[in-house]
Amino acid sequence: MSHSHPSAGRVAMVSEHASPLAELGGPDAGGQNVYVAQVAAVLARRGHEVTVYTRRDGPRLPDRVVTPDGVQVVHVPAGPAAPIPKDELLPYMPEFGERLAREWAVATPDVVHAHFWMSGMAALAGARALGLPVVQTYHALGTVKRRHQGAADTSPAERVGIERAVGRECAAIVATCRDEVAELKAMGLATDHVSIVPCGVDPVRFSPVPGLRRSRPGPRRLLTVGRLVPRKGFDRAIRALAEVPDARLLIAGGPEPALLVAEPEAERLWAVADEYGVADRVDLLGGVGREHMPQLMSSADLVLSLPRYEPFGIVPVEAMACRTPVVATAVGGQLDTVVDGVTGLLVPSEDDHDTAATIRGLLDDPRRLDAYGAAGRHRVLDHYTWDRVADGLTAVYSAVSSVPSLSGVVR
Incomplete structure (x- = not known):
């Protein structure tokens, strides 16, 4: 991208079921869609070249979309071009990984950041042959889900085993809180490559609306x-x-x-x-x-x-x-x-x-x-601003790749 700063990095994000584009308009946007959209936007505004890879879940989606902040979103064909519940996406991850490998062989990122366990699986498959560092954010852990939901847990049976394997192979893990670090440790993962970077909120969008609270009569x-x-x-x-x-x-x-x-x-x-x-x-x-x-x-x-x-x-x-x-x-x-x-x-x-x-x-x-x-x-x-979150992530990226930490990037 012509306007990127000479010292900025090329960041690939993999978010298999949660498109950042959903955050811009859809009622279905959950926490992961919002997280990926906001972080990608801040990094792009700082001059990094950011591409987000998400699964193509509709036949009419363009191959690539560039957001107003300059983030490129790539719709990766893997399985039917139709909405599929995330717990049923596992069979399509090998195809997703092969597509990433082909794409990255041509346009090689400096660092890959995977969101959710299945993205980690696909990202590692795409990065392995090229020796690219993969940073993993789980967003939620299968062990925790199973402990609390028991028989009601709809995750694939292989989930916990794959989460463990992804955690062992990736270059770094980003946990969102101290409790998650304890859970990773309990899974048998070494925590020396785990950093805590919380989720964020837009403090301009989420700010106090004056006059609504005590002026209100009643209960x-x-x-x-x-x-x-x-x-x-x-x-x-x-x-x-x-x-x-x-x-x-x-x-x-x-x-x-x-x-x-x-x-x-x-x-x-x-x-x-x-x-x-x-x-x-x-x-x-x-x-x-x-x-x-x-x-x-x-x-x-x-x-x-x-x-x-x-x-x-x-x-x-x-x-x-x-x-x-x-x-x-x-x-x-x-x-x-x-x-x-x-x-x-x-x-x-x-x-x-x-x-x-x-x-x-x-x-x-x-x-x-x-x-x-x-x-x-x-x-x-x-x-908890997205700027703070981006600071934390950039520090993790720079520890495992050539992506510069804050100092070299125009804010």
Whole structure:
């Protein structure tokens, strides 16, 4: 690319099921789509030549697309050109890897960054013959998923074995939090090539919308956000609400509101709300567009993030960016992001009656709420912007390849 800085690097990202283009418009964009899109954009703006390889999941997609930030997205043919659930993509990874090998033999990157375990498998297949360094980010680990979901885990049986093999062969692993490093160690992986770089948030998009909180008459507003799946612990928030008078609980997530009636988890949550006598104080909002989320978070007195497990958990970070204090379970990445007694409060991972007491105590203490909110915003600006994430990744890249660390790159 003609405008790249002479000392910048050529970075190939592999994100087999999560296209960065989905983040720009799609409701299906999960954390990985957003992560890949944002990191690629920052690196490209700094002058690196960034190409993202994702699986072609539609017949009419162009072979290559260049985003407004100058990131090249390549749609790799591997399996049918149709949407396929990610847990069914494994058989197409050898073909994905062969395509990468062919592509990289012609246009050789300096470093390859793989996102998710199957991307790692394909990236290593593509990089092996050329001796290219592969940096691996798992985004979620099969061992953790299996431990918490048991028989409900839809991952392929080979997942954990492949994750281990990828971890042994890659040049570096990027973990998103300290808890993930412990999990990697428990898998038998050496952690001397593991670096912690958290996920990020856009502090301009996620910023406090003034005037929404205390000017509002009526009950206090509790908000919880995430996919409508049991592990997110929305039922725990509903049970706590029973002991928090004069408050409403808003649950944002799942399909659009009209489709909630057909959603088994929504039905289960309504039943819990009935059982605990709080049905009139629980609002299931359905899916809320990312563009409306900062306003919703800014309007809440408190964001509750009570999952049973959470690899990283971006919701507390987004809430903190909006100056909203957080009550979160002491699991996974939330142990790193939420500073107990500074930006919010951590509660035990198993359900307990103290959650309600914790929420009540905070709602009764406006000065502490305000202090936690302000501290949360500061923490995001210090640690969780995409610029900070890109700094961390560039340091990892430069340790295993010729990609320069910060000093040589125009910001």
